[in-house]
Amino acid sequence: MQSEINKALQVLKEGGLILYPTDTVWGIGCDANNAEAVKKVYDLKKRVDSKALICLVADDRMLKKYVKQIPETALNIIDVTNKPTTIIYDDAQNLASNLIASDGTIAIRIPDDDFCYFLSRKFNGAIVSTSANISGQPTPKSFKEISKEVLKGVDYVVNLHHEKNCNKPSSIIKLSNNGIVKIIRE
Template sequence: MIEEINKALQILKTGGLILYPTDTVWGIGCDATNEEAVNKVYKLKERVDSKALICLVADDRMLKKYVKNIPAVALNIIDVTDKPTTIIYDEAQNLASNLIAENGTIAIRIPDDEFCFQLCRRLNGAIVSTSANISGFPTPNSFKEIQPAILKGVDYVVNLQREKICSKPSSIIKLSNSGVVKIIRE
């Protein structure tokens, strides 16, 4: 796994795209602070950049780097949830501007996956994590279902967990600073 982390890090640090297994589905990733790399993700997915992307961070400490005010309930949700949960936060900061939604929000997940944790930790930053499909097409459940255009469009394909059948995408919860909680995707 160390060798795969090192190879993926090299690509991320130079503004490239990786295809990697996450705690949910196979994802297309890049350095979440690199605007050009984020543009490449939108282009590869043929997705309009007004549709926000999810980021992964290693832990609560890293989360604080990208969210100005983390509602207390967010940390409770992260601690008690038993399935992958992405939270949409108000007041995103220190990320590529084209990654932050027009209303200033950002969707972030702390993955329960050693590879993703180590990759974020070693990059010392957030990584984009969007499903490995062209917009409008189904999310692939396994590596074998990933479209050839996606495989050719990334700079590196992580050589781990290729036989794994992926679970469904994460749950998504919107937490506003005003205390409103809204379930976007269960």
């Protein structure tokens, strides 16, 4: 696993795209602080950049770098949830501007996955994580279902868990600073 982390780190630092297994589905990733890399993700997915992407961070300490005010409810949800949950936060900061939604929000997940944790920790930053498909196409349930277009469009494919069938995408909850909680995807 360490050599795969090192190879993926090099690509992220150079502004490239990686294809990697997450705690949910196979993801296309890049440095969440690099606007050019984020644009490459939108281009590869043929997705309009007004449709926000998810980021992964290693832990709640890292989360604080990217969200001005973390609602206490968020930390409670992170502690008690037993399935992958992405939370949309108000007042995103320190991220590529084309990654932040027009309303100033950002979707972030702390994955329960060793590879993602160590990759984010060693990278010391947020990593984009969006499903490894062209926009409008089904989310691949396994590595074998990833399209040739996506495979050719990334700079590095992580050589781990190719045989593993992936879970469904994460739940998504929007937690506004005004206390409103909205379930976006269960």
